[in-house]
Amino acid sequence: MASVDMEKRAHADHHASLRLWLRLLSATTRIEDTIRQRLREQFDITLPRFDLMAQLEREPQGLSMSELSRRMMVTGGNVTSIVDQLEKEQLVQRQMQASDRRSYTVSLTDAGRSAFAAMALAHEGWVVELLSPLAASQQEQLHKLLGTLKSGTPTNSKETK
Amino acid sequence: MASVDMEKRAHADHHASLRLWLRLLSATTRIEDTIRQRLREQFDITLPRFDLMAQLEREPQGLSMSELSRRMMVTGGNVTSIVDQLEKEQLVQRQMQASDRRSYTVSLTDAGRSAFAAMALAHEGWVVELLSPLAASQQEQLHKLLGTLKSGTPTNSKETK
DNA sequence: TATTGTTATACTCTATAACTATA
DNA sequence: TATAGTTATAGAGTATAACAATA
Numbered sequence: 001m002a003s004v005d006m007e008k009r010a011h012a013d014h015h016a017s018l019r020l021w022l023r024l025l026s027a028t029t030r031i032e033d034t035i036r037q038r039l040r041e042q043f044d045i046t047l048p049r050f051d052l053m054a055q056l057e058r059e060p061q062g063l064s065m066s067e068l069s070r071r072m073m074v075t076g077g078n079v080t081s082i083v084d085q086l087e088k089e090q091l092v093q094r095q096m097q098a099s100d101r102r103s104y105t106v107s108l109t110d111a112g113r114s115a116f117a118a119m120a121l122a123h124e125g126w127v128v129e130l131l132s133p134l135a136a137s138q139q140e141q142l143h144k145l146l147g148t149l150k151s152g153t154p155t156n157s158k159e160t161k
Numbered sequence: 162m163a164s165v166d167m168e169k170r171a172h173a174d175h176h177a178s179l180r181l182w183l184r185l186l187s188a189t190t191r192i193e194d195t196i197r198q199r200l201r202e203q204f205d206i207t208l209p210r211f212d213l214m215a216q217l218e219r220e221p222q223g224l225s226m227s228e229l230s231r232r233m234m235v236t237g238g239n240v241t242s243i244v245d246q247l248e249k250e251q252l253v254q255r256q257m258q259a260s261d262r263r264s265y266t267v268s269l270t271d272a273g274r275s276a277f278a279a280m281a282l283a284h285e286g287w288v289v290e291l292l293s294p295l296a297a298s299q300q301e302q303l304h305k306l307l308g309t310l311k312s313g314t315p316t317n318s319k320e321t322k
Numbered sequence: 323t324a325t326t327g328t329t330a331t332a333c334t335c336t337a338t339a340a341c342t343a344t345a
Numbered sequence: 346t347a348t349a350g351t352t353a354t355a356g357a358g359t360a361t362a363a364c365a366a367t368a
Contacts, residue, residue, distance in 0.1 A: 013297050014289050020300050021192070021288045023307045028189040030311075031182070046357070065327055075360060080328055082358095102326040102367045127182045128175050133309050136174050139181050145303045146184045148294050150191075209335070226350055236337055241351055243335090263344045263349040325368075336357080345348070 031130045038126060043119050048072070050123070052082050053108065053116045056092060062107030064097075091115055192291045199287060204280050209233070211284070213243050214269065214277045217253060223268030225258075252276055 036047050043050075055071055056063060063071070069079045083106055086092040091112035094104040108116060131139060197208050204211075216232050217224060224232070230240045244267055247253040252273035255265040269277060292300060 014285055016297065016300060016304070017289045017292045018285050020292060020304045020307075023304060023311065024189055025193065027307050027310050028185055032186065048358070066325085069327095074358080076327060077329075077361085078359065100326080100368070102365095104327075124175055124179050128178045131178045131181060131310065134306065136177065138306055138309065139177060142303070142306045143177070143181045143184060145295065145299055145306070146181075146188050148299065149188050149292065150184065207334070227348085230350095235335080237350065238338085238352075239336060245351095261345075261349080263342095265350075323368100326366085327364100328366105329362100329364075331361085331363100332359100334357105334359080336355100338354085339352100340354100341350105341352075343349085343351100345346100 031127075034130060035123065035126055039119070039123070042122065043115075045119065048074075048078075049082055049086060050119060052079075052086065053091065053112060054120070056106065056108045057113070057116050057120070060107070062095065062105035064103050064105060066103075068106060086112070192288075195291060196284065196287055200280070200284070203283065204276075206280065209235075209239075210243055210247060211280060213240075213247065214252065214273060215281070217267065217269045218274070218277050218281070221268070223256065223266035225264050225266060227264075229267060247273070 032047075039045050039047060039050055051072060052068065055068060065076060065079050065083070068083075069076045072079065083092060083094070087094060090109055092106055093109050094106055097103045097105055134142065193208075200206050200208060200211055212233060213229065216229060226237060226240050226244070229244075230237045233240065244253060244255070248255060251270055253267055254270050254273075255267055258264045258266055295303065
């Protein structure tokens with residue numbers, strides 16, 4: 001009967017989704033761990049610190065602590081401690097804002113900008129290397145499929161930026 | 162000239178790889194964070210503990226600490242502490258091995274097995290839900306593409322399991 | 323009162339290394 | 346000597362909540 005077939009199909013699809021998820025997770029984790037390890041070994045930096053610098057590199061005029069917190073999706077206290085560390089190494093700077101004296105603008109220093117350029121170059125090379133089993137056209141396909149995944153559920157697909 | 166075109170192409174591909182990686186990372190992280198949060202809220206369990214139980218569920222006869230360590234890709238000390246916690250909650254048990262008295266066999270208790278069954282069911286439902294923006298055929302496509310990525314270089318595409 | 327950012331605290335996961343017991 | 350597992354310690358990242366300064 002059709003309903004039995006549909007049930008079988010549903011179970012098969014569920015298992016397929018689970019297998020897909022495990023593969024997605026393990027592929028991503030493997031690449032992420034490799035990048036994390038190389039950033040540590042070659043530049044003595046962690047991924048969150050690298051990410052924070054990447055955010056600042058995109059915004060030369062700098063960002064407030066709360067904006068960094070929002071973009072990195074971590075709470076404010078954590079941003080404080082990451083910025084503290086990077087400031088100690090003179091890679092970023094806090095600048096007072098005249099308009100609102102509660103708030104700082106955080107930006108890369110010149111040293112930070114050049115350090116980040118070197119790291120970003122290496123980072124891009126690693127990504128190219130680690131994704132190289134896929135041909136350019138396959139990468140494009142993957143990019144499209146992940147784009148569909150990105151936006152949320154079909155029934156409630158509100159984009160929060 | 163052709164060499165200039167090739168350089169342009171290489172740069173474009175590099176950027177495409179980087180964009181793909183960022184999308185892959187963010188999609189995976191978003192799903193993982195959602196699962197982590199729901200496991201915490203609904204079952205008061207962390208992902209590593211869930212993963213350890215999943216390993217044991219697949220091996221009813223149980224696993225040694227060192228085998229668990231190998232499969233979860235974390236060092237022995239961590240496995241000890243995770244097993245300690247799960248044992249305290251009576252979800253897993255350590256059993257002496259007659260053959261080698263240095264070694265334990267860790268397995269799910271009956272309570273652990275039934276608790277895991279409930280969690281795994283919910284977990285599978287979440288995965289199905291979170292991947293639902295992709296149709297079954299798209300999920301299959303994604304699975305294949307990630308398979309290529311998984312095994313390493315294109316010249317050596319062995320499937321490990 | 324609300325907001326920006328800091329500080330203090332606690333928890334989990336992780337690795338390293340020293341240690342015990344057994345092989 | 347080598348191996349299985351534990352213990353102790355340290356460090357990173359995370360969240361929560363109390364706090365100070367400013368709006």
